[in-house]
Amino acid sequence: MADPMRIRAVAKEGVADVRVLMAHEMETGQRKDASGNIIPAWHITEVTASLNGTKVLVAHWGPAISKNPYLQFKVKGAKAGDKVTITWVDNKGDKRTDEATVT
Amino acid sequence: MNQTRRQTRRQTLQAAGGIGLYGALAAIGLLPATQAAAQEFNAAAFQAKSVADAMKALGAAAPAESKDIAIVAPDIAENGAVVPVGIKSSLPNTQFIALLIEKNPFALTGAYDILPGAEAEVNMRVKMGQSSDAYALVRADGKFYMAKKEIKVTLGGCGG
Numbered sequence: 266m267a268d269p270m271r272i273r274a275v276a277k278e279g280v281a282d283v284r285v286l287m288a289h290e291m292e293t294g295q296r297k298d299a300s301g302n303i304i305p306a307w308h309i310t311e312v313t314a315s316l317n318g319t320k321v322l323v324a325h326w327g328p329a330i331s332k333n334p335y336l337q338f339k340v341k342g343a344k345a346g347d348k349v350t351i352t353w354v355d356n357k358g359d360k361r362t363d364e365a366t367v368t
Numbered sequence: 369m370n371q372t373r374r375q376t377r378r379q380t381l382q383a384a385g386g387i388g389l390y391g392a393l394a395a396i397g398l399l400p401a402t403q404a405a406a407q408e409f410n411a412a413a414f415q416a417k418s419v420a421d422a423m424k425a426l427g428a429a430a431p432a433e434s435k436d437i438a439i440v441a442p443d444i445a446e447n448g449a450v451v452p453v454g455i456k457s458s459l460p461n462t463q464f465i466a467l468l469i470e471k472n473p474f475a476l477t478g479a480y481d482i483l484p485g486a487e488a489e490v491n492m493r494v495k496m497g498q499s500s501d502a503y504a505l506v507r508a509d510g511k512f513y514m515a516k517k518e519i520k521v522t523l524g525g526c527g528g
Contacts, residue, residue: 280487293495295473316485323481327414329472329495331450337491338480 272365274340274349281343281367283314285336285351293328308356309334315350316340343367413476419468419503422476426466428505428512434459437515439504445496448521454491459508462488471500496521 268288274281287309294306312324321340340349347367354360416422423431440454455465465488466479477494488506499520506513 291495293473314486319485321483321485322490323483324490325414325479325481327474327476327478329469329474329477331493331495335452335491335493337454339487339489340485341487342485 270351270353270361270363272349272351272363274343274347274365274367276343276345276347276367279342279344281316281340281347281349283338283340283349285312285314287312287334287336287353287361289332289334289353289355291328291330291332291334295328306356309353310356312336312351312353314338314340315352316343317347318350413479414474416475417473419470419475419501422468422474423503423505423512423514426476426479426505426512428507428514431505431512431514434506434513434515437504437506437513439502439515439517440491441502441517441519443518444520444522446522448496448498450493451496451519451521452491452493453502453519454489455504455506457488457504457506457508457513459488459506459513462506462508463510464505464507465490466505467492467494468503468505469494469496469500470503471498472496 271286274283289309290307292304292307296304298304306328308328309326313320314322322338324336345367348364349367350362350364352360352362413422413425416425436458438456440456445451453467455467457465462482464481467477468475469477478492480490482488496519502517502519504515
C-alpha cells in the first residue's frame with residue numbers, strides 16, 4: 266500500500282488553496298533496466314478532489330507527471346473546517362484516499 | 369429500546385436516501401458520462417504522439433489562441449524530471465484544462481476537469497525529455513482555446 270498523501274488546504278477570503286503531495290513512483294514505461302528490458306509503466310491515471318463530498322476537480326494523468334506528484338488547485342466557497350478529500354487511482358488498480366481539514 | 373429503534377430507522381432512511389441519489393445521478397446519465405470520458409482519455413488522447421493528434425483526440429481540432437490563458441513555468445528548467453508548470457485561465461466558464469508537451473514521447477501530460485466550485489487554475493510538476501513547446505488547452509463554454517510557451521531544459525545541469 267502506498268504511503269499517505271500530504272494535503273494542505275488553506276482558506277483565504279473564501280477561496281481555499283489546496284496543495285497535495287502524493288507518494289508514487291510514476292514509472293513512464295520508457296526507461297530500461299540494467300539488462301535492457303523495458304520497465305513497465307506504473308503511474309497515477311486519475312485524481313479526484315472533493316470538498317465536503319462534492320467533486321470539484323478530476324485530473325487525468327499520463328506518465329509524464331513527475332515522480333511523487335504535486336498538485337495545487339483552488340476551490341471557491343471553502344471555509345475553515347471544511348473537508349477536502351483526495352483520491353488517486355493508478356494503472357495497476359491501486360488506489361488511496363486521504364482527507365484533510367481546511368484551515 | 370425506543371431510542372435504538374429510532375436510530376435504526378434513521379440510519380435506514382439515510383441509506384435509502386444515498387442509494388436514491390446515486391440512482392438518480394446514474395439515471396440522468398451523469399455517472400456513465402464521466403466514466404466514459406475517463407476511458408476515452410486513457411485510450412486515445414494519452415496514446416497520441418503529437419500535439420495535433422492529442423488535441424484531435426480531445427475533440428479540439430483547431431483551438432483558437434487566447435491571451436486569457438497563462439502558462440506559469442520557468443523559461444529554463446534545470447532538471448527535466450521535475451518542471452513546475454501552472455496553467456491559469458481567465459476565460460469565463462472554463463470547464464477543462466490540459467497540458468501538452470510537444471517533444472515528449474506522448475504529448476498529453478495531464479488533463480483536468482474543472483467542475484463547479486474549483487477555480488480555473490492548476491499547478492503540477494511534469495517530466496520533460498528535452499526543450500520543447502508546452503501547450504495549454506482550455507475548454508470554456510464549449511469552445512477550445514490554447515496558449516503556448518517554450519520551456520528549455522538543461523539536463524547537463526551547467527545552467528546553460
